[in-house]
Structure formats: structure tokens, C-alpha cells
Amino acid sequence: MSNSTEALNIALVGPYTSGKTTLLESMLFVSGTIGRKGKVTDGNTVGDWSEEARARQSSVEVNTASFSYRDRRFTVLDCPGSIEFFGETANALMGVDLAIIVCTPDLARVWTMGRLFKYLAQHEIPHVLFANRMDETAVRVAELIEAVTPVSDRPLVPCQVAIRDGDQVTGYVDLVTGQAYEYRDQEGAVGVDAPETVLERQEDARTQLLESLADFDDALLESLLEDEIPETDEIRAYVRNTLADAQVVPVMMGSAERDWGVRRLLESLVDFAPGGAVAARRLPAGADTVGQVVKTYITQHGGKVSLARVWAGTIEDGTVLNDGQRIGGMYRMQGQQQTKIDRAEAGEIVGLGRLETIATGDTVAPADGPAAEPMPRAAPPPSVYAYSVRASRREDEVKVSGAMSRIAQEDPSLRFEQNPDTQEAVLWGQGEMHLKVALDRLSSKYGLALQTERPKVAYKEAIRKPVAQHARFKKQTGGHGQFGDVHIEVKPLPRGTGFEFQQKVVGGAVPRQYIPAVEAGVRDYLSSGPLGFPVVDVSVTLTDGKHHAVDSSEQAFKTAGRMAMAEALPKCNPVLLEPICEVRISIPSEFTPNVQRLVTGRRGQVLGFQAREDWSGWDEVTSQMPQAEMHDLIIELRSLTLGVGTFESQFDRLQELTGRLADDVLAAAKEEN
Ligand SMILES: Nc1nc2c(ncn2[C@@H]2O[C@H](COP(=O)(O)OP(=O)(O)O)[C@@H](O)[C@H]2O)c(=O)[nH]1
Ligand SMILES: [Mg+2]
Numbered sequence: 001m002s003n004s005t006e007a008l009n010i011a012l013v014g015p016y017t018s019g020k021t022t023l024l025e026s027m028l029f030v031s032g033t034i035g036r037k038g039k040v041t042d043g044n045t046v047g048d049w050s051e052e053a054r055a056r057q058s059s060v061e062v063n064t065a066s067f068s069y070r071d072r073r074f075t076v077l078d079c080p081g082s083i084e085f086f087g088e089t090a091n092a093l094m095g096v097d098l099a100i101i102v103c104t105p106d107l108a109r110v111w112t113m114g115r116l117f118k119y120l121a122q123h124e125i126p127h128v129l130f131a132n133r134m135d136e137t138a139v140r141v142a143e144l145i146e147a148v149t150p151v152s153d154r155p156l157v158p159c160q161v162a163i164r165d166g167d168q169v170t171g172y173v174d175l176v177t178g179q180a181y182e183y184r185d186q187e188g189a190v191g192v193d194a195p196e197t198v199l200e201r202q203e204d205a206r207t208q209l210l211e212s213l214a215d216f217d218d219a220l221l222e223s224l225l226e227d228e229i230p231e232t233d234e235i236r237a238y239v240r241n242t243l244a245d246a247q248v249v250p251v252m253m254g255s256a257e258r259d260w261g262v263r264r265l266l267e268s269l270v271d272f273a274p275g276g277a278v279a280a281r282r283l284p285a286g287a288d289t290v291g292q293v294v295k296t297y298i299t300q301h302g303g304k305v306s307l308a309r310v311w312a313g314t315i316e317d318g319t320v321l322n323d324g325q326r327i328g329g330m331y332r333m334q335g336q337q338q339t340k341i342d343r344a345e346a347g348e349i350v351g352l353g354r355l356e357t358i359a360t361g362d363t364v365a366p367a368d369g370p371a372a373e374p375m376p377r378a379a380p381p382p383s384v385y386a387y388s389v390r391a392s393r394r395e396d397e398v399k400v401s402g403a404m405s406r407i408a409q410e411d412p413s414l415r416f417e418q419n420p421d422t423q424e425a426v427l428w429g430q431g432e433m434h435l436k437v438a439l440d441r442l443s444s445k446y447g448l449a450l451q452t453e454r455p456k457v458a459y460k461e462a463i464r465k466p467v468a469q470h471a472r473f474k475k476q477t478g479g480h481g482q483f484g485d486v487h488i489e490v491k492p493l494p495r496g497t498g499f500e501f502q503q504k505v506v507g508g509a510v511p512r513q514y515i516p517a518v519e520a521g522v523r524d525y526l527s528s529g530p531l532g533f534p535v536v537d538v539s540v541t542l543t544d545g546k547h548h549a550v551d552s553s554e555q556a557f558k559t560a561g562r563m564a565m566a567e568a569l570p571k572c573n574p575v576l577l578e579p580i581c582e583v584r585i586s587i588p589s590e591f592t593p594n595v596q597r598l599v600t601g602r603r604g605q606v607l608g609f610q611a612r613e614d615w616s617g618w619d620e621v622t623s624q625m626p627q628a629e630m631h632d633l634i635i636e637l638r639s640l641t642l643g644v645g646t647f648e649s650q651f652d653r654l655q656e657l658t659g660r661l662a663d664d665v666l667a668a669a670k671e672e673n
Helices: 020-030 051-056 083-093 107-122 141-148 196-214 218-225 232-244 262-272 276-282 394-410 432-446 512-526 554-572 589-601 633-640 659-672
Strands: 007-013 063-069 072-078 098-103 127-131 156-158 160-165 168-174 180-182 190-192 249-253 290-298 304-312 314-316 330-334 337-341 343-345 349-353 385-391 415-419 424-429 450-453 460-463 467-475 482-492 499-503 538-546 574-588 605-611 618-626 646-657
Touching (some): 007 083, 007 262, 007 276, 020 063, 020 098, 063 330, 072 262, 083 107, 098 107, 107 141, 141 156, 141 160, 141 196, 160 196, 160 249, 196 218, 232 262, 290 394, 304 330, 394 432, 460 646, 482 512, 482 554, 512 554, 554 574, 633 646, 646 659
Parallel strands (some): 007 098
Antiparallel strands (some): 180 190, 330 349, 385 424, 415 424, 467 482, 605 618
């Protein structure tokens, strides 16, 4: 732990606009790495450099920068805050030693951090909370801690208390050392005597800190019971040890905009943050040299850079990796700048060039070393929002699926599918902004302009009445003609059975070699029934027919089979079927009643709800909902639940749709044809 040049890899996470990118800028400034700070709103920060981020004045992907502070090399992954980019964040978190949750002192918004806290606790990633924007709030840190406590899986421990002049924060007392400081814009804080007004809060907060730490250390508990106050270095060691196991969440504060508390934050990380050895506990046994890709960049010129954490050993440029890919360039990444390097040691996060087949989350190891077991990877979040996409220019059509699979490699929370029912190319992701950013990239990096639409619902149709039908196809043209004659019986089948074809022909009325042709004709018809949709759940039996020694052919019987269906089906009382999905919605339990209303408002049926065992304080509502009502479900769900609600769904069955809703579907389909 005392290795002073050790690399420290940190992720900045937390809600949208809480100030992560600004904090990175401040860290680069106070460490002397940049001489002037940029602003997110001016589009000139080190973090938000990409076209897509500048257009939105907000991070849409993970960005990286490094700096040295007190001889430690910090590499910071600035993660996007929007829940729609949680997939990016989750992958990045797999490669860091520690996460800083940057939060706004906005008590109503603390819930938005729920998923993050759960993810960090679940993967035992050490994390601290940085209460940012203290320059513009009257909210007390103690209130903030109280509000965040039910959202965090691990206890929060204050490491500082604010000194105030009225509502305005002017400085803080460090609870570990007992020293008071006054903030100075840009410059470091200066030591002052703690004012009287803060002493009582200082005492309370320090007790809270020590008691929380004592929950994990019997020796500390005993000394507290005997009213012994531990030394500063001992307290540091207690914080360091509990943080390494992600048992407590130390809380610090400041203002990224005004560089308040940022030096203190870095100092604390030097003091408390676990080294790479702690993160390397995640390493599979026996691994010699191994890395993991935590983020993939496609550069403007189409080159690929895989940002990888080196977990063990040394990775060198030009090395051939496990699947035969040679590293084509190694880089240290500083925002959009890349500096070439030759090698990287365990603990570093660096860019590896041209690993064409390697995706985000993959484990890499030299081909000539022992095979590496894959490192645990973040499960991609379930797909919740989709567009059907189509190339705007005809000549681009062939490029669509290749480009789609490439961006899905970059970002595993995107998924591309060719829907066999609706014949549409569908891009799935996490929300409107996530998909729009992906489409912007497809246009800026692959020159691919796409048109998007709401994906079609795969309606089907079935019948409700049996019918017997005769059809004859007969044509006399010049030489020999065509002749096929069939009798069929069409019957409805139970829902979900599909299609059945039988024959009961006697005496060779339809010669055996033509029967498959009749079936082919029947199947051909099923692709679009009388209502214009694929027909399912029908049984067709060929009962009789006639043939002609010269004019009969497979083609003639196929046509006859088709004709019989075309005449029979409209008489079978056709009915529209719509897909119904099973939908499991996860939300903090106070939103459960709202979500039940949401489900019924979308023609859904709530089957029940129960507490989620793995996520305390959350419920899972199980329901069934028509797919036609689900396109923007995630948008309403998020607006009902402060952005945190999520769902998983899968096709369950087809169900009859009648009345006005069915009329609307049929009218829309007719218009389209
Ligand atoms: N007053 C104040 N504004 C801040 C602070 N930190 C960030 N901001 C502003 O909040 C906005 C969002 O910040 P940004 O760093 O993009 O947030 P991110 O989404 O977490 O990366 C920007 O306009 C920042 O200038 C702060 O400590 N105090
Ligand atoms: Mg940002």
C-alpha cells in the first residue's frame, strides 16, 4: 500500500449533471495537469470532447484522463450519469479500484443513485460519496447522509463537516485530523481554527464515523467503550481497511466548479484508497498476464481502440493475443489525445489498438501464455427501447448490419436484430437518448444515414370457424395445360399450436407426388391471411381431389392449394391476434401502486408483486401487457419513478384483439399497403 508510484484507477459515477466531468476538470487543474479549466457548457472540457457529448453538453460515454498527485498516478474514468448509459458505466466499473459517487445535495433526487449503490455493493467495488455543489446549497450534509442512507447498501460515514456563514458553506472540519479549513476559490483551502458553531456537529459526526467503523472492528469497539479516542493514523487505517472491503462509504464534500475540497478528496484517496492488490482479488487464479476491455472507442477515422485494464503482468505493443489479434499500437488516453506507449504494467488502464474482434468486457491475454479464465463482466442491461432502422440511401442498405454489429461490440447495451415477423431491422437499447447517440455515431463514424420508425408489432391472425372448400385450377394454353383440383377442410387449432397439414386422400385421387405441392400452396397462403397478417393455429386437411394425366403438375396443385385457402379463409371468421408479453417491472417499493396503475392504463394485467430479494427496498411487479402498448413504456416508467424504474420482458402468447382497437390496427395496415 505504501508503494508511492502505484496507479490508482477511479471511476466518477453518479446522477446526470451532478458535476462529474467538472470534477475531473478540477482534478486535472489542482494537480497542475492543465493550466486553465474548461467548462461543460463551453464544450472545452477534457472529458466531454466528443461531438456527441458537446452537442448535448453532457457526457454520453466513458472518458479517460490521467494525472499525478503526491506521486500517485491517477487514471480517472468519467462515466455518463444518465441511466440510459448505465451499461457503459457498469463496464467501466469492472476495471477500477474505487468509485467516487458524485452527488448533488438535492434530497428529492437521491433515489436516482439506487441502482449504482446496488451495483457497487454487489461487485464489492470500494466507493466514496462526494457531495458536490456545496457552493450553491443550504442543504446540510447530515440531512443528505440521512436521505442517502436508505438508498445505499452500505453505511455512509461522514469524514468532514461543513463550516457555514449563514447558509453559505465557507469551509470544513476534517473529522480524521480534527483540523478546520476555509475554502479558497482555485487555491487550496487554508487551515483555520474551528469556529464555536461547528464544535457540537463535529463531535456528533466524529462519533458517527467511529461507531460505524467499530461495527467492523472489535478492537476499535472496545477502545470506544472505554472512551479511548484513537490516534489520527489509526482512524486512517480503519477507514482504509473498511473501504477496501466496500464495507463503509466515506462521505466528503466540496464544489467541483470552484475547486473546493478537490485537493482534500485527492489527499484522502492517497490515504484511504485500496491499491491494485485489492481489485486484483477479482483476478482468476493462475493468470499470468491478463487484461480486460472496459470500453471501446471507434475513432473519427474508423480506427478501434480498446481501453483495457491490465490486471496482471505486462502487456506490450505488438503482442499477439488469445484470439490471434495483434495489438496494433498502445496509448495513454487523455481526453481525445492519445500518447503512444510501448508497454503497460499491472494496474494501468491503457488503449490497445486494432483488436478488431475483441468487444467491451472481453478478457485479453498473450497467445503464448497460459489461457486466461475470463474476468467477471457486467451483464448488459435488458433492452427496453427500440427503433426500426432503414438506410436513407439505397446504396447503404448493405452496410447496415455490419455497422450495427460493430457499434454493439463497442457498447454491449445495444442490440441489433432482424425481426423475422415484421421484416424490420431493429436497434434495441436503453432509451431515446442512448439510441440517438448511437445513430449519431453511425452517421459521423460510418457515414451511414438511417431513418428510424417506431417498430411494428407482429400481429397475426387466426380463424374461429371450420370450413370445407373445393378449388380447381385449370388453364388451357397452346400445348399442354395445367390442372389441379383439391378439397380441403380448414379448422381452428388451440392457441399456440401453429400449423398442421394432413391428408386423407383415398384411391390416388390426388397422386402422392403432388400432395407436398398442395401443402406448399397452403403454406404460401398463410403468410398473409384475409386480414393481411400471417395466419397461425390452423389445421388444413386435404380430403379429396382430381388430377389429369397430362396437364397435372406440382405447380398446378400448388396453385390449387393456394386458391382453396384464399376462398376458404375469409369464410372462417378470421380474428386478429396481438402479442402479449410477460413484463417484470423493478421499482423502489414506494412506487409500486403507481406502477400497478401504469400497467392497467396500458391494457395490462398485474399478476402480483413481491419484494426483490437481491435489491432491498425494491419490488418486482409481474404483469402481462400487449406489446403494442410497450414501445414507450420505459419513458413513462422512468418519469413515474425519478428515472430508476426498469423492466424485463419476453413474449408470452398471442391473444385475440377485437372491437375498435382491432379496427384501428386493420385500418393502419391497409393504409400502409
Ligand atoms: N454551482 C456549481 N455548479 C457546478 C458544480 N459542478 C458542476 N457544476 C455545473 O453543473 C453542470 C453539469 O456539470 P457536469 O460536470 O457536466 O455534470 P456531469 O453530468 O455529472 O458530468 C455544468 O454546467 C457545471 O458547470 C459545482 O460544484 N457548483
Ligand atoms: Mg459528464
